[in-house]
Amino acid sequence: MFKSSILTKEQLENFALQGLCFADDHVSDPFHIKDVAERLGISYSYFYHNFNDYMGEPFWHYVKRHRLELAAGLLRHSGYNISEISELCGYATTAAFSKAFKQHFKESPKDFRRILVLPNEKRTLQITESITVAAGSDIFGNFFNYERCEKITLPDSILYYSFISRGQNPIGEMIAKMNHYYTMFRKMLTLFDLPQSRIITGTLDSVPVTDYEKLSMFAGISIPVTATAAHQQLRDNFSYLMKKRVPGGSYLKLPVPMDFATAGIPMYNFISRNCKEGIFKMSGNHFFISLAGPNYCEIFIPLLKKHY
Template sequence: MSALLTKEQLENFALQGLSYADDHVSDPFSIKDVSERLGISYSYFYHNFAFHMGEPFWHYVKRHRLELAAGLLRHSGYNIGEIGEHCGYATTAAFSKAFKQHFKESPKDFRRILILPNEKRTLQITETITAAIGSEAFHGLFNYDRCEKIKLPDSILYYSFISRGQNPVAEMIARMNFYQGLFKKMQTLYDVPQSRIITGTLDAVPVTDYEKLSMFAGLLVPTTAIAAHIQLQHNHGYLMTKRISGGYYLKLPVPMDFATAGIPMYNFISMNCKEGIFKMSGNHFFISLDTSKYSEIYIPLLKKHY
């Protein structure tokens, strides 16, 4: 099979596996489930994923689930048992044991850490790449009083990984114009003005190592847009998909591009979650792209903060 496929097609198989693991983070599944979904053999998928992603598939699944759990410990109001359940663990004991093996801290102790091991490094690297204007300009913009609580519908995200690996933020900035143009054409072609072009990461910032972050750009389409979903699935099967739960979000409009907004967005989320001003219902915050100089940040809210 490998002789008949291009390098890009082989990598896409691996990325589809990564996407499947993320979209089923709370569900039980096996490698066979993934390989059958992709229409390839268990062995072929197993070796192809390890070759392209640099780690065995099940190692990625476990790491990804525990890193997302760490993000929820950081920013959500869920208790430890609820976080374990959200991340695919049947019991609190099983989750706590796996978490401590991975992070060398219990979930309870991890929650008390003020600055995470990767936090300074990730933010410093990103700030070096994206620095464009002085931080004083952000003070008035990244303010809770400027936020609006809005309700978003259940949606499906059709996305491409625009960067992952050694320098994901720099790669994302370099490639974003192409993908933004691509998804704008899809909005017009499939007549989905209610959709949003968004960017973000599948990973838990700043828990995941910077070099392992997976950045995406995609089209977020309400599940009710049936005709558009049929066309997107038929014509763009190479795109990854992710279910995004509806509910209340904080929307924060900012007059800047997505890259400039990234660092103050994270600091805004972190500070407000630490102070209990709001708590998140998941790790799926994202930036909606409108124009090159205007973005909207969406942060999923825990129900009691509606």
């Protein structure tokens, strides 16, 4: 195990972020804090205090909040029933899920599903729009048309990613730092043979359920699980990257001639509008933007099978 006296600030930060990554990647799985600490090679106590100091909330508080916020996103955009959502978000029984959900959101899952405008929705979208408006976020709304979508099947993949931003102004920081990360991941694609890979960006959180100031934005490379040689290359050369399972299956693919920042607001409005109208329902919160070029990206939205 590591000794705290020899750890740098960057290592301490990485331990906390690895804990956040683990919680997200195991959102439907039962686990204990000691499982995370053992994975990181540090003591339970040290991980507990380090996470709390860096993230500003206890680890298990984050796990519970994250699961319930993802559940709220599924209530909003998916076609799953409440029992299915409780299982997807790591609850052993629907009763336990419903009790925890009402304690957190002050509404039952059933009543929450009827809310037209979520508590954080207007504020989050206003903040994001104020940041991206200079890029012309309203101009390209016509590109977000269901008729322009292509229905495709994606393989199960592993995302190797870095956190771009989190904290007080995650969208603003994301825009400021994206060129650096895009260049870094583009170099990786050039240096290594990474078949069927994509540079993607998104959030671990459920927008707009999660408070704007608590969003965790990422960028990374998504690679099909079957590309074993590529995975070995990344593990050998970029062990510092976080990992996340990205489920395959049915997706809507929507190409848009704009940068990721410009696409953000119309993308969310497109998803929200079509889910409300029943045009499609999502199979999870793992929608993402693929960065195909400086001013061209592709939106990928996971579809519930019966809407495929």
